[in-house]
Amino acid sequence: MTLQEIIDRLNLTVLTEKKDFTAITPSGVYASDLLSCVMAGAHRRGLWITLQSHVNIVAVAALLDLSAVIITEGSTPEPDVIQKANREEVTLLLTPAPTYTVAGKLWELGLREG
Amino acid sequence: MAQLPLSEQDMLVDRGAGFITRAEELAYELKVEQVMTRDVKTVTPRTLIIDVLNLFREARISGAPVVDQDRLVGVISIEDLIRALRDSGRSELRASVSDYMTTRLVTVNVYDSIIEALKLFAKTKLGRLLVVDRAGRLAGIITKGDITRGLLNALQRDIETEELKRYRASHLFEDIISDRTSLILRYHIAPRDFINGGAASSNIKRALLRLGANPQLARRCGVAVYEAEMNLIIHATNGGDIEVEIEPHQIVIHVTDDGPGIEDIEQAMQPGFSTAPPEIRELGFGAGMGLQNIKRSVDELNIESTPARPRLIMKPKRGREEWELSREPAPGQGTRLTMKFFLQADQSLERHSSTGRESAE
Amino acid sequence: MRLADVLNIVQARFFLPDSVQSPSPSVLNRELRVGGSADLMSDVLCYDMSQGLLITGLINPQTVRTAEMVDVAAILIVRGKTPPPETIRTAWEAGIPLLGTQMTMFEACGRLYMANLPSAVRFAGAPPPDCTAH
Numbered sequence: 001m002t003l004q005e006i007i008d009r010l011n012l013t014v015l016t017e018k019k020d021f022t023a024i025t026p027s028g029v030y031a032s033d034l035l036s037c038v039m040a041g042a043h044r045r046g047l048w049i050t051l052q053s054h055v056n057i058v059a060v061a062a063l064l065d066l067s068a069v070i071i072t073e074g075s076t077p078e079p080d081v082i083q084k085a086n087r088e089e090v091t092l093l094l095t096p097a098p099t100y101t102v103a104g105k106l107w108e109l110g111l112r113e114g
Numbered sequence: 115m116a117q118l119p120l121s122e123q124d125m126l127v128d129r130g131a132g133f134i135t136r137a138e139e140l141a142y143e144l145k146v147e148q149v150m151t152r153d154v155k156t157v158t159p160r161t162l163i164i165d166v167l168n169l170f171r172e173a174r175i176s177g178a179p180v181v182d183q184d185r186l187v188g189v190i191s192i193e194d195l196i197r198a199l200r201d202s203g204r205s206e207l208r209a210s211v212s213d214y215m216t217t218r219l220v221t222v223n224v225y226d227s228i229i230e231a232l233k234l235f236a237k238t239k240l241g242r243l244l245v246v247d248r249a250g251r252l253a254g255i256i257t258k259g260d261i262t263r264g265l266l267n268a269l270q271r272d273i274e275t276e277e278l279k280r281y282r283a284s285h286l287f288e289d290i291i292s293d294r295t296s297l298i299l300r301y302h303i304a305p306r307d308f309i310n311g312g313a314a315s316s317n318i319k320r321a322l323l324r325l326g327a328n329p330q331l332a333r334r335c336g337v338a339v340y341e342a343e344m345n346l347i348i349h350a351t352n353g354g355d356i357e358v359e360i361e362p363h364q365i366v367i368h369v370t371d372d373g374p375g376i377e378d379i380e381q382a383m384q385p386g387f388s389t390a391p392p393e394i395r396e397l398g399f400g401a402g403m404g405l406q407n408i409k410r411s412v413d414e415l416n417i418e419s420t421p422a423r424p425r426l427i428m429k430p431k432r433g434r435e436e437w438e439l440s441r442e443p444a445p446g447q448g449t450r451l452t453m454k455f456f457l458q459a460d461q462s463l464e465r466h467s468s469t470g471r472e473s474a475e
Numbered sequence: 476m477r478l479a480d481v482l483n484i485v486q487a488r489f490f491l492p493d494s495v496q497s498p499s500p501s502v503l504n505r506e507l508r509v510g511g512s513a514d515l516m517s518d519v520l521c522y523d524m525s526q527g528l529l530i531t532g533l534i535n536p537q538t539v540r541t542a543e544m545v546d547v548a549a550i551l552i553v554r555g556k557t558p559p560p561e562t563i564r565t566a567w568e569a570g571i572p573l574l575g576t577q578m579t580m581f582e583a584c585g586r587l588y589m590a591n592l593p594s595a596v597r598f599a600g601a602p603p604p605d606c607t608a609h
Contacts, residue, residue: 002169016539023571029581030580030581031579031580031581031584032514032580033393033398033433033513033514033515033518034395034398034532034533036396036519037514037554039581040514041554049581050514050601051513051518052401052535053386054395056392071547073518073597080538083555085571095314097594098511098512098513098522098595098597099512099513099580099584100510100511100512100530100584100588100594100595101495101588101594103512103580103581103584103585103588104584104587104589104594105588106581106585106587107582107584107586107588108580108585108588108589113579113580113581136501138499138500138501139499139501140499142499170545189602221574252567256538261589308535308536308537309536310536310542311536311537311540311542312536312544313536313538313540315540316540316543316545316569317543318542319543327548333525333545333546336543336544336545337520337544337545340520340540341517341520341542344516344537397533397535397537397540398514398515398516398531398533398535398537399515399516399517399537401515401517401518403515403517403518403520406498406518407520407521412597440481
C-alpha cells in the first residue's frame with residue numbers, strides 16, 4: 001500500500017512539503033513514544049506512529065530513513081520542527097486520532113510490522 | 115473493594131455479583147484448615163458396628179474416620195452400616211468396623227486451598243473429605259457445608275472490616291465538633307525516587323474514597339496530586355512535601371519544595387513547555403503536560419515560585435593563597451503549588467448532607 | 476471484551492508476584508470498556524481510561540500508579556518487556572492485573588482494535604499533547 005493511499009484512507013494532514021507519495025510504499029509500521037524503542041525497533045522506510053512532536057522525532061526519522069511519521073492526537077509541532085523536517089526531507093503527517101485507533105486502522109488495512 | 119449494600123434493587127444485584135467474584139477469590143485464598151471441622155468423632159477398627167450406629171445417631175453424623183493408634187486407616191459411613199445390615203441382618207451389628215470400613219482414602223492437606231477440596235468433591239462425588247496434616251495424621255474433616263460456612267464467614271469479615279473502616283472514616287466530620295474540622299495528611303517525597311513515585315498519590319486517592327468522596331472527585335484529586343508528586347521527584351533538588359487538607363466541603367493540596375523554582379510561570383503553563391532532560395522523557399514523563407493536567411483537574415490553582423538566585427560561595431584553599439569559587443542556589447527558595455477542589459453540596463464528606471452510601475447505620 | 480479474550484488475542488501472560496501462582500478466575504472475567512496506548516504517562520491521564528486496557532511499553536512502577544489514578548482495569552506491557560519486581564508488586568497491591576505480550580504496540584493495538592475493543596476518549600479540556608520545541 002502506498003503512502004498516498006494511507007494518507008487518503010486515514011484522512012491524514014500532510015504537514016511537510018508534498019512529495020510523490022504514490023511512489024512511496026512503507027516497509028512496515030512501528031508505534032512508540034519512546035525514542036530509544038523506535039531506534040531499536042523501527043524498520044528502515046517504515047511508518048512511525050507517535051504522539052510526540054518534539055524536534056527530536058525529526059532526527060530519529062531522518063536517521064532511520066523513515067517513510068513518514070504519523071503524529072497522533074492532533075499534537076501539532078512547532079513551525080521550526082516542520083522546517084527542520086523539510087530540510088531533512090522527513091514527512092510529517094498529523095491526525096486527531098489517538099495512537100490506538102491509528103494502529104488499529106492501519107492493521108485493518110493490512111499493514112504489518114514489516 | 116466490596117460494594118457497600120444499598121437500598122436500591124439494582125444495587126443489590128451489583129452487590130450480589132461482587133459477592134460471587136469475591137467468593138471465587140476467597141476459594142483460592144482460604145486454606146482447608148481455616149474452614150474444616152477439627153473436633154471429629156473417630157472410631158477404631160475394633161469398634162462394633164452397633165456402637166458406630168449409636169454414635170452416628172447421638173452425634174447426628176453420617177460418617178467417621180477410622181483411626182488405629184494415631185494412624186488414619188479408613189473411613190466408615192452410614193452406607194457401610196446399611197451394607198452390614200443388608201448382608202446379614204441384626205447379627206452383623208456385632209461385627210467390627212474393620213470388616214466394613216472403606217480403606218481407599220480420599221484426603222486433602224491442611225495447607226491446601228479450599229479450591230482443591232471443591233475440585234475433589236466434584237471429582238469423587240463424596241460428601242466429606244478427610245484432612246491430614248503434614249505428617250499424614252488425621253487433622254479434621256471437611257464437608258461442602260464447612261466450605262460454604264467458611265466462605266460466608268470470610269465474606270462477612272471482609273465486609274465488616276471495610277464497613278468499619280469506611281464508617282469510621284466517613285463519620286469523622288460529624289463525630290468531631292468544631293468550628294472548622296479538617297483532616298491533614300502529610301507526605302514527604304524523596305528526589306529521584308522513581309520506585310516509590312506515585313505512592314503518596316495512591317494513598318491520598320484511597321483515603322478520599324474511604325472518606326466517602328465520589329470516584330470522579332477522587333480521580334481528579336489523584337491525577338492532579340500525581341503530576342505534582344512526579345514534578346517533585348523529577349525537578350526538586352531535595353524532593354518536597356505534599357500536604358492534603360480535607361474539609362467536608364473542600365480539599366486543599368499544598369505541594370512545596372525548595373528546588374530551583376520556576377523561572378517564568380506563564381511560560382511553564384504553556385502546553386508542551388518542558389525543561390525535563392531526555393532521560394526523563396524516556397521514563398514517560400516530562401512531555402510538558404503536567405501543569406496542564408493539574409489545571410484541568412482542579413477548581414483553583416495557585417503557584418508561587420521564587421527561582422533560586424545563584425549565590426557565590428568562596429572558600430580559601432591552601433593557606434588562603436587560592437580561593438575556591440562555587441555557585442549554589444540560595445536556600446529558602448522554591449515552589450509552592452496550592453490546588454483546591456470544591457465539593458458540591460451533594461458530594462460533601464459530611465454524612466448528614468450526603469446522598470449515597472447510607473449503609474453502616 | 477473480557478480480560479480472558481485479551482489473553483487470547485495478543486497471546487499475553489500474567490506477571491504475578493513470586494508468592495502467587497495463578498490469577499483468580501474473576502480477574503479473567505473482568506470486563507474491559509476501552510483501550511488506549513501510550514508511552515507518555517501524562518498523556519494517559521488525559522484520557523477517560525476508566526475500566527480500560529492500558530497498552531504501553533513502559534515498565535516502571537509509575538505505569539501502575541498512573542493506571543491507578545485513572546481507574547484502569549488492566550495493563551498490557553508490549554514488546555516482550557519484563558517489568559521489574561517492584562512494578563509487579565505495585566500492580567498486585569493496587570489490584571490491577573499486569574499482562575505482557577511479545578507483540579509490538581502496533582500489532583497489539585491492531586489486533587485488539589480489529590476485535591472491537593473501542594478507543595478511549597480524550598477528556599474535554601485536556602491539553603494538547605507534547606507540542607514542544609523547547
